[in-house]
Amino acid sequence: MGLISRESIDAVIEANDIVDVVSAYVRLDKKSSLNLFGLCPFHDEKTPSFSVSPGKQIFYCFGCQKGGNVIRFIQEIEHLAYPEAIRHLAVRAGISIEESRDPFWQERFEKQNLAYEALKEAARHFYSNLEGRDGGEARAYLKQRGISRSLYRKYGLGYSLPRGNGLYSWLKGKGIREEPALDAGLIRERESSGYYDFFRGRLMFPIMDTQGRVLAFGGRAMTEGGPKYINSPETLVYQKGKHLFGIPQAAKSGTREWFLVEGYMDVLALSRAGLDNAVAPLG
Known part of the structure; x- marks a missing residue:
């Protein structure tokens, strides 16, 4: 375990489209020309307030105010620390990451x-x-x-x-x-x-x-x-x-x-x- 390079983090984000990743956990419907919506996986609700922006590659819930990029989503949904979420997505995308190894x-x-x-x-x-x-x-x-x-x-x-x-x-x-x-x-x-x-x-x-x-x-x-x-x-x-x-x-x-x-x-x-x-x- 060590520091993951910025290049590797960027590569992981690039290789994991947020719509594809989120869709494995949330049913998304297109209700506007820009964003997709679904029921938030982080709190109970009956009216969809969870949005995903394909263009910006981010998610945001208007109900619980949780939001961020694809790494943040995996952190929240899988209960992982930041480095673990990056590794999780790297495995999903089939790519390797560079880490500097502190002894x-x-x-x-x-x-x-x-x-x-x-x-x-x-x-x-x-x-x-x-x-x-x-x-x-x-x-x-x-x-x-x-x-x-x-x-x-x-x-x-x-x-x-x-x-x-x-x-x-x-x-x-x-x-x-x-x-x-x-x-x-x-x-x-x-x-x-x-x-x-x-x-x-x-x-x-x-x-x-x-x-x-x-x-x-x-x-x-x-x-x-x-x-x-x-x-x-x-x-x-x-x-x-x-x-x-x-x-x-x-x-x-x-x-x-x-x-x-x-x-x-x-x-x-x-x-x-x-x-x-x-x-x-x-x-």
Whole structure:
């Protein structure tokens, strides 16, 4: 991560027509010779006050006063920081960007990427547990709660084994070292020596961002005793107050109105009823 050159920013703006980008999120109609209008995606309204100017390549809402260029729109709609929005649009347009690499940010960026890789592998491991021979108890619990296989697959649920350090061993087998696993909040270091899995014997809910990257996990106990939920600690890639469970699924639901429910199981219950536009806070 570093400073993105002005030339790259200009190239990203040039390569992403604002009408095309906004139209992926908002239905736009031409109501004047200059601008397109639609319902604002940033606040509730019944009369369209959200405008897009093809000529000026900007958007503006007369209701909530949000406006700016295509980068600002992606920042708002995808909840991204400025550099992340630029990278998002660069990927969309299939172009590369130039960044000057400050040593501090370069190291942090590399650590974040390694943490993302560890979290992705952890999600695969937990899902493999749920589908495997050791996941019978977890599958029975889900069936009892009315959660079908297709539904738990949609949300990427998994299972952490109650004994041993299966995740730690899995990550080592995938070539992931201890430091990224620690940075991702997946393992803990023993006081004496060695490491152990942070999650054990729990139904696992992956927390993802709008790009579908796994950021953290929520672990639900299936029996009485002990805390009902254990959530990942805050890490290089996860800050509790900035994320919601169910974001990728809600983003694909085709509606800009989402239900904010109490917990993970409530999100699944609404999805089972045909409503994928539900999200839940994290613990």
